[in-house]
Amino acid sequence: MGEPEPEGRLGRNFGAALFECLLEALELVPLALTAFACIFALCLVGDMVYQLMFDPNAVEMASRLDTLSIDPNKWFPPS
Secondary structure, X not given: OOOOOHHHHHHHHHHHHHXXXXXXXXHHHHHHHHHHHHHHHHHHXXXXXXXXXXXXXXXXXXXXXXXXXXXXXXXXOOO
């Protein structure tokens, strides 16, 4: 009669285990944020590489940028 029902024990045990795991997981937050930042950076680089490889206008755009930015005399004209 005084013994709790199995569902109640399961809920209490699950809640206690979840709370204990959350307390232990707080020390993993910086690691998780670092991993997220690395994955985000890899996604950005992967997207840039994908667009450069498969965009038909990428070579044309790269050649235009090359003519604009390489010559230092365009930045600092000789006096």
